[in-house]
Amino acid sequence: MVSFTENDAGAAVPEVRRVLILGGGSAGLLAALTLKRLHPALDVQMVRSSEIGVIGVGEGTTAVFPAHLFQTLGISKEEFYREAQPTWKQGIRFLWGPREEFLYDFEFQYDRQFPGMPKPTGYYATGDCTDLSQATALMNRQKAFTTGPLGKPLIKGQYAFHIENHRLVECLEAIATRSGVIITDDTLDHAEMADGQVAALHFKSGERRTADLYVDASGFRAELIGKALDEPFESFSDALFCDRAVIGGWERTDEPILPYTTAETMNHGWCWQIEHETFINRGYVYSSSFVSDDDALAEFFEKNPKVTTKPRVVKFRSGRYRRNWVGNVVAVGNASGFVEPLEATALAQTIYECRWLAESLRVTGCRPDETNVGFYNRIIGIAWDEIRDFLAFHYKFNTRLDTPFWKHCREATSLGNYEAVYQLYREVGPNPVLLFHALPERPNIYGVEGFLAMLVGMQVPYERPHDAAPQERELFDRQRAQIASAAKGGVTVKQALDAIRKPSWQWT
Ligand SMILES: Cc1cc2nc3c(=O)[nH]c(=O)nc-3n(C[C@H](O)[C@H](O)[C@H](O)COP(=O)(O)OP(=O)(O)OC[C@H]3O[C@@H](n4cnc5c(N)ncnc54)[C@H](O)[C@@H]3O)c2cc1C
Numbered sequence: 001m002v003s004f005t006e007n008d009a010g011a012a013v014p015e016v017r018r019v020l021i022l023g024g025g026s027a028g029l030l031a032a033l034t035l036k037r038l039h040p041a042l043d044v045q046m047v048r049s050s051e052i053g054v055i056g057v058g059e060g061t062t063a064v065f066p067a068h069l070f071q072t073l074g075i076s077k078e079e080f081y082r083e084a085q086p087t088w089k090q091g092i093r094f095l096w097g098p099r100e101e102f103l104y105d106f107e108f109q110y111d112r113q114f115p116g117m118p119k120p121t122g123y124y125a126t127g128d129c130t131d132l133s134q135a136t137a138l139m140n141r142q143k144a145f146t147t148g149p150l151g152k153p154l155i156k157g158q159y160a161f162h163i164e165n166h167r168l169v170e171c172l173e174a175i176a177t178r179s180g181v182i183i184t185d186d187t188l189d190h191a192e193m194a195d196g197q198v199a200a201l202h203f204k205s206g207e208r209r210t211a212d213l214y215v216d217a218s219g220f221r222a223e224l225i226g227k228a229l230d231e232p233f234e235s236f237s238d239a240l241f242c243d244r245a246v247i248g249g250w251e252r253t254d255e256p257i258l259p260y261t262t263a264e265t266m267n268h269g270w271c272w273q274i275e276h277e278t279f280i281n282r283g284y285v286y287s288s289s290f291v292s293d294d295d296a297l298a299e300f301f302e303k304n305p306k307v308t309t310k311p312r313v314v315k316f317r318s319g320r321y322r323r324n325w326v327g328n329v330v331a332v333g334n335a336s337g338f339v340e341p342l343e344a345t346a347l348a349q350t351i352y353e354c355r356w357l358a359e360s361l362r363v364t365g366c367r368p369d370e371t372n373v374g375f376y377n378r379i380i381g382i383a384w385d386e387i388r389d390f391l392a393f394h395y396k397f398n399t400r401l402d403t404p405f406w407k408h409c410r411e412a413t414s415l416g417n418y419e420a421v422y423q424l425y426r427e428v429g430p431n432p433v434l435l436f437h438a439l440p441e442r443p444n445i446y447g448v449e450g451f452l453a454m455l456v457g458m459q460v461p462y463e464r465p466h467d468a469a470p471q472e473r474e475l476f477d478r479q480r481a482q483i484a485s486a487a488k489g490g491v492t493v494k495q496a497l498d499a500i501r502k503p504s505w506q507w508t
Contacts (some may be wrong), residue, residue: 011065016366017043020211020474022188022201022224024048025055026165027333027350029172030068030216032181034354037073039361045211046176047203055334056165057247057314059274059281059341060089060261060344061464063106063158068351075175077507081500083171086161087257087275087493088144090135092343095264096398097458102424103260105135106158110452111432122430122456123466124476129456131480134487135159144259153496160273160344162261188218197327198228215357216331220338225331236318238414239392241287241338241405242269243318246300248311249281249285254409257493263342265398267291267299268405272341277497278365282307285340290405316340320384323377330357331374337384342394345387348445382441389416390446390454396422397458417441421451422460429462430455 019035021028024046036044040492069075080086091105103109110122110131117124121132132135135158138144145153177183186203195201200210216224225231262273269286284300291299293313301307320337324330332353339345360368360376368376395409415422417440424438432448439448468476491499499505 015432016212016361016368017041018211019020019044019213019215020201020209021046021215021217022048023217023219023333023335024169024173024183025217025219025333026058026168027219027335028215029169029176030347030350031215031217031332031354031357033073033075033172033349034068034358035361036176036179036181037385038358039366040180042361042366044180045182045184045209047184047186047188047201047209050185051187052221054165054169055314057283058165058341058346060162060272060341061160062344062348064162064348064351065160067194068355072355079175080171083174084163084167085277086163087277088155088496089160089162089261089275090139090144090259091160091261093139093258093260093262094457095262096270096394096400098399099129099457099459102129102453103136103139104450104453104457105133105139106160107133107135108449109133109136109323110430110456111447111449112258112405113236114476116475117479118472119466119468120321120430120432121476122452123430124468124473125430125456126459126465128408131484131487134483135486137484138490139260140484141487141490142256142258142492143487144493144496146486146490151491153491153499155496155500162276164279171393188223191224193228196229198224198329212328216335217333218328219334220316222331222335224329225324225326225335229326231326231331232322233242233317234319234322236320236339236388238412238418239388240318240339240395241289241409241412242285243316244288244293244296245281245283245285245314245316245340246293246297246305246311247281247314248300248304248309249279250304250306250308252276252278255280259493261344264303265400265406266303267401267403268296270342271300271303280306282310283341285342287405290403290408296377299346308335314395318388320381324353324380325357325376332357336380339384339387339391342391343387349383349387352443352445352471353380356380379443383443383445385417386443386445389418391451392416393418393422393451393454396455397460399458418451421448422455425451425455425460426462427464429464429466 025291113120148154186205189202200208260276264389266272271284274281282304324336333350392413394411420438428434435448
């Protein structure tokens with residue numbers, strides 16, 4: 001039974017007591033767990049289709065993910081590490097731009113100034129840009145964590161994960177079921193509509209299900225937000241030109257498990273390398289306007305001769321729905337929008353969506369009104385657009401190759417709402433304090449740090465470089481050496497995995 005209240009605008013909106021989530025991939029499960037944890041009184045049901053299955057890709061996270069899992073959702077680390085079997089990621093190693101490589105972590109390399117130095121770090125990172133943060137010093141040495149007493153890994157700070165998608169989904173589904181989420185296997189047949197809203201969902205089993213709020217977590221199919229509600233899709237095609245990925249991998253033999261994702265420039269896009277404990281996953285993201293599937297596959301194999309799995313091509317379109325919350329439907333995950341995984345942002349964006357949904361219910365006492373829904377759509381839209389613009393910086397300034405694809409990226413990529421950040425950088429250089437004032441509207445997920453990591457990493461020129469005196473340079477290098485010294489005694493991913501599997505290991 002739906003109960004109604006009057007909102008500020010005078011429109012009747014239902015009180016949310018029963019939520020029906022369509023889809024049980026990582027997005028549906030994160031939505032279910034977040035809602036159940038933050039609103040235990042809600043009746044949360046989920047229907048997902050084993051006939052359709054999950055997308056099966058999406059294996060790198062950002063630091064938002066472990067923080068949400070362990071702190072917000074209170075998931076047991078012991079269970080998660082046992083069942084999902086993640087490895088750790090301290091950031092991304094970019095084979096990108098004119099340098100041989102540069103690193104991007106979840107800490108601060110460029111939004112900082114070393115003690116006693118007259119300028120922020122970016123001004124000194126003209127040649128060697130290594131060891132500017134603890135995380136990159138670890139990555140540089142293929143270490144996952146520093147160590148504490150008795151040489152135990154200090155698993156803390158801003159780390160992220162590599163996780164196989166199926167393992168993650170199985171693990172989260174078991175936890176969701178235990179938390180009281182009712183999960184049913186069925187396939188949506190059609191949505192019953194009334195007054196432009198979803199009135200019920202009809203499934204192939206013949207079931208008709210109703211709820212106060214429907215969460216569309218049906219992946220790229222976007223069954224409710226796209227098909228039933230026909231919400232316009234805003235393409236990101238003026239900034240992101242890739243639309244396909246070919247994915248394959250091989251069983252790990254003697255390769256070290258690297259504590260980072262690798263992103264490598266390719267002729268018509270880029271290739272990721274994701275590090276699972278027993279498997280190495282590669283994926284070539286490319287633009288079908290510049291290369292055929294067959295030629296992309298040939299380049300993929302040439303770069304990755306060890307690939308043994310049958311390569312799989314996934315097609316996608318970059319963009320987002322104009323509104324993610326329409327009437328009594330909220331879309332999350334791939335159903336709400338998509339960008340390629342160059343910064344592995346999808347799970348973080350999904351968490352952002354779920355957190356704001358839970359927050360909207362909290363501040364309105366589960367009676368979200370038009371103001372609240374409008375705010376939700378604005379903030380989620382801004383977050384999507386920021387991700388688009390951040391990825392655009394990666395494309396606009398990558399001078400590594402002169403193929404038609406990369407020439408086009410340099411000429412045609414729009415920097416969107418962050419154009420002013422680049423223009424100011426050109427003038428003042430990597431000055432985080434000044435650049436902060438050029439940032440557009442919140443949320444600023446990446447902050448000045450993210451944009452500087454790309455601009456400095458790719459050695460994008462600016463007008464007034466700093467000519468450091470020899471003693472200044474020496475002081476700078478001494479501080480980098482100090483950062484590096486703690487990383488030298490660190491542990492590898494393999495050593496850290498062995499440590500947490502010892503019976504004596506205790507999570508704090
Ligand atoms: C090439 C590629 C690489 C990626 N890499 C990353 C990455 O490194 N990091 C990252 O965070 N993300 C990545 N992503 C995004 C990733 O896919 C998502 O983060 C996430 O794993 C998938 O979320 P989902 O739950 O929205 O979709 P899905 O996994 O597709 O789940 C959809 C669910 O809806 C159900 N469903 C669909 N239609 C119906 C229906 N009619 N009836 C009933 N149920 C239905 C399905 O059965 C399934 O349970 C990548 C995506 C692609 C394409």
